[in-house]
Amino acid sequence: MIRILLFLIVVFVLDLGFAWLADRPGDIVVTFQGYQYQVSLMVAATIAVAAIAAAMIVWWLLKAVWTSPYTISRYFRVRRRDRGYQALSTGMVAAGAGDGVLARKMNKEAAKLIRSETEPLIQLLDAQSSLLEGDHEAARNKFEAMLDDPEMRLLGLRGLHLEAERLGDRAAARHYAGRAAEIAPHLAWAANATIEERVAAGDWDGALKLVDSQKSTRQIEREAANRRRAVLLTAKAQALFDTDANAARAAALEADKLLPGFAPGAIVAAKALLKQNDLRKASKILETAWRSDPHPDVGALYVHARPADAPGDRLARAKKLQSMRQNNAESSLLVARAALEAGDTRLARSEAESAIRMAPREAAYLLLADIEEAESGDQGRIRQYLSRAVRAPRDPAWVADGIVSDKWAPISPVTGRLDAFEWRAPVERLGTLIEQDDDLARNALLPVGIAEESDAETAVVLDAAELKVEPSAPAEEKPLEPGANPAPQPAPNAVKTNVQHEAADNEDSTPHQPDDPGVDRKGAESHEGRRFRLF
Template identity: 55%
Template sequence: MTRIVSFVVIVLLIAVGFAWLADRPGVLSLEWQGQLIQMSMMVAASMVAALIAAIMILWWMISTLWNSPHAARRYFRARKRDRGYQALSTGLIAAGAGNALLARKMTARTQGLLSADQEPLIHLLEAQADLIEGKYDAARRKFEAMANDPETRELGLRGLYIEARRQGAHEAASQYAEDAAKNAPYLPWAAQATLESKCRSGEWDDAIRLLDQQKAAHVIERGEAERLKAVLLTAKAEEKFEIDPKGARDDAKSALKLSKALVPAALVAAKSYLREDNLRKAAAILEPVWKAEPHPQIAELYVRARSGDTAIDRLKRAERLESLKPNNIESLFAVAQAALAAQDFDKARAKAQAAARIAPRESVFLLLADIEEAETGDQGRVRHWMAQALRAPRDPAWVADGIVSEKWHPVSPVSGRLDAFEWKAPFGQLEGPVEDVSVDSALASLPDVAQQEIRERIIEIPVPVKTEPKPHVEPKVEPKAETRTTVHPVVETQKPKVQAGEPAKVTPSAKAEEVVPFFGGAPDDPGVKKAEGAPLAEPAKPVTPVTQTSKAAAPKTTVIEKSGEAVPFFGGLPDDPGVKKPSVPADEKNRLNLF
């Protein structure tokens, strides 16, 4: 553009000069070697201009002829270079497409047309061709040569990094990435690889410094950089929480300033305050995060912040969370759990059912099963809710790269990616449940509460035989009559309850193991509880001693005892004046008097 303007300006000046001469006519006389030459000024100016033009044309022709060999060499060199670059471009495209034959052919052509010292891309084309053909050692040597050249240093380190990652040499790959990021922090791949390496080794301060460099170089956007820095600060706080709770709290609070809904940072800061018994500040940390993103771990820490609280106090704290975030499944679930612990079954059931209506999932139905077991104990209803839980979607968890974890981690254990864990349902679950699970249909098919059956036991009590010496006569010492007491096994039957005062049913005696006989009357123990509704035998009347051993079995009476009551003693009534003797039928008295 400048040359064009200059040419136009020169032409205009020449035209102005000729116009000025035309307005001022005159005669130019020249006497040279005895001859007089006269001409006008316009003709003289035109001859001077023509002479100058002729001189310039003659000079151009002479310079062209003089420089023609060099111009010819330059022309052919440019043509050769163009052909070489065309072959290089074709070879790189072939290498990218995986065409090893064409890439190797273009490599040979490029080397014949271009010099490797003048064009470094020839080394890259050779290395790519070696990689396609499987010559990894040769390719690595090419990349090392490129890394030693300042012009191709970054390209060589990139190739060495990729090859090290492919072969599983993660330490070498990290070293290559660090070398590249040291001189060029603006390289995204080098900065990201170095950041992940620092995170895997737990060098949180170095990782934070590298992240700040990336942010200053505009490699990472501001929002993403703040989120990653908050994750790094949280990881640093978790690591030093046990040895320095106050420093961990400061790091966690700094993370919350960068990312207000970061649940792990809020948990660390709140736990640090709870170690100092500062419940007010712990609640001030947890409540804003709960409003932004309700999380079950926050609810658990908030409700159980103080170990000495009663179940009612924990229920009130859970209701406080519900007031902060109403109509939320996590709020309803927290209240239902606290109400179950406080034995408020109606509220627990209502909140759990409301949570199931919002999002039916496994933990909600399991909670309903726990409520039924605690309140009614009906196994049919418990199994019904557990069957609903089997068909319901799974609960959310920390998921990253196919790994499901109950605890948050800053780095993925599989890929090493920073901030990889997300709170969501495991993706092993299908998009929708296999069957339609809803709390309304579950309630419609819920069985009624089964009536509890009264289980009774029939117990046979043998009546001991008591002897008394003759009055006023010193009896001869004779062998004492041996009385064998037979204990019959307990038989459990499901029969209607026997009303008090009715005669007990007598069952046939069965053989049982012999026990040590009872010497005397009723046991002198007022703490023995008598059986309800069963007649008790009166103490036997005194009889004359006998000289022969009685082989007759003692009569046995049968009493009915409810399940869970104490078994009566082995004889008559206890020596307790506070125990009232029940009335005994006449036929039973006669039977007892026989002995």
């Protein structure tokens, strides 16, 4: 567009020049070697312009002829380079798709057409092809060779870092990530690995500086940066709790401010405040955490914040937390434990059963067993609750990468990942039958005696090899007297098991232990037609 505009401007200027000459007629007289040449001004201007144009054309032709060898060689060089980049592009796509054969083929073709010194991507394609072929040793050697090139150093460190992680060498992986972070602190993968390395070494301040750098360079979102910082400050407060109470208190309060409701941060902050006899502020922090997410450790610390409190006072504090999160299983369990300590077994049983209605799990049944032991000491019922606890879903715990821990930690003990622990229920026990879950849900709130009867009915399991069928002998046919009604005959296919014989013979004859409620015979008879489950 600009060239067209310039051309039009030149044409317009020439047109103005010729129009100006046309309005001013005149002659030009030239005397040369006794001859006199006379032309008009317009003709002279035309000859001058034509001569200039001819000179430019001749110069362009001479220059084209002179530079033709260079132009031809440049044409073939550009064509060769384009073919090389096309092969390189195809090879990179093949490497990304996992086609090792095509990637290696395109790598060789690109290396022939393009010099690897001028195009670093050829080295990358070579290393990726080796990885796809399974030759990890050659790939590591190529990544190590990249460390000598300043332009390829970060790529080599990245490749070595990934290879070290694949081999499970966490120390080497963190070493390469640390070198990359020194060269380019803005790299997220290098910064994350370096943070994990410093956390593992207990360098909390160094890890916090890296998180601040990530936040300032906008590598991570503000919320994610605040959570990471809160996790690191919580870990720092835990590490300094016994040695430097003031530093631990400052770190814990900052963590609670950045991430309100984070249970580990709230707990360590409250402990630091209680250590300095600041009960009001500690209670406020724990109440905020409880409203956000009820955690049993938060509730236990809140209830026992004052060691000198009487059991009734602790029960009152537990009820206060329950009023903040009503219709919650953790709230009910907290009140039930406090009521059991205070001797109010009736309230403890009511709250424990309420917790089971909302979330049946082993802790609630274990608590019911403790309540039963404190209230009546009935060993049969205690075993009943303990058996239900074994079959019930597991209680929540701190879980990270398959590891279950009673205490929170800032990094995973398996992978070293920061903020890996989650408060959730671990994986359920294997081998739990669906029928057991149905029984658990059906018997969750039944009285113990009735639940035992139900369990006795559904727990009868007979081995198929033990079922012995006794065919009934055909009855003798006798002549009927006149006017007599025929006696009912058994069905031709009627069978009776040995278990039924023994149950009929031994009914009410087997003594039971004082703590064993036994089996309700009437209930068993009422379900005589119930079919057995065979395994």
